[in-house]
Amino acid sequence: MTTDPGDATVQACTDLAAHHPDIPGRVQCLTARYRTAVFAIGDPPTRILKRHADIDAYNAEVVAYQLLGGRGILPELHDASDDAQTLVTGYLPYKADLSAPAVLDELVELVARAHTAPAAWPPEITDVMQPYTLAATRTEPVPEWIGNAGAWQSVMELTADAHGVDHIPLGGFDLAPRHARRDHSGELTIIDGETMRLDWTGLPDVITLAYIAAEVSAPLTPRWIRRTYLHHARKHGAQWTDMTLRSALTLWAEATGLHSLHGITD
Structure with missing residues (x-):
């Protein structure tokens, strides 16, 4: 994935529109790395979008949410896309x-x-x-x-x-x-x-x-x-x-x- 925050934001907006159309809001790039990119959604932020470049890392995180869901350990998972390897979770501001x-x-x-x-x-x-x-x-x-x-x-x-x-x-x-x-x-x-x-x-x-x-x-x-x-x-x-x-x-x-x-x- 690109490490340029501007290019990463464009890609994130495309993924949101195609795979998470019910999660609207302003997109702000928080980190852009080769393996993962993280974005805040909303103004003020209410959601986090995480994009994975590696399918194994994506699958591991999805499994973590499935196995630990409801235990108050990870943020709330709102949506996930296997095609885009993205997850939308709750935003934790503090x-x-x-x-x-x-x-x-x-x-x-x-x-x-x-x-x-x-x-x-x-x-x-x-x-x-x-x-x-x-x-x-x-x-x-x-x-x-x-x-x-x-x-x-x-x-x-x-x-x-x-x-x-x-x-x-x-x-x-x-x-x-x-x-x-x-x-x-x-x-x-x-x-x-x-x-x-x-x-x-x-x-x-x-x-x-x-x-x-x-x-x-x-x-x-x-x-x-x-x-x-x-x-x-x-x-x-x-x-x-x-x-x-x-x-x-x-x-x-x-x-x-x-x-x-x-x-x-x-």
């Missing part, structure tokens, strides 16, 4: 101040809510997703990107102990301070779901939360992040203990070759 402990607690709860979402899925979703459950995948060969097969298998066993063998290990969100936004009602959501995977587990997101806390200079320790995540995950039905969560995080790093846990197991 950046969350993650340096405030109470706000960071909200984000940790939101992440825990996402990781435990499969437990609340209706039968029509759980039936379709059976091939992705831990029960179905634990005996399969480890993914090619895993460097330590034994550590990875231990991660899967600990995740199954915490969530159950019917769990689908959602995770890998693009967590960043700029992606934590509030709508006009004050609700916090994550605005980017295209990196979510069904074979990732939530463990790297917990590590990223510790990194974010340091990045925004929040007066909280990585141990606080871990224990807060543990509290919220258990509230939503997961059965992690502090010992098993620390073990799983350490094994994740061993399995993937991750160089730093950002103090999350200290």
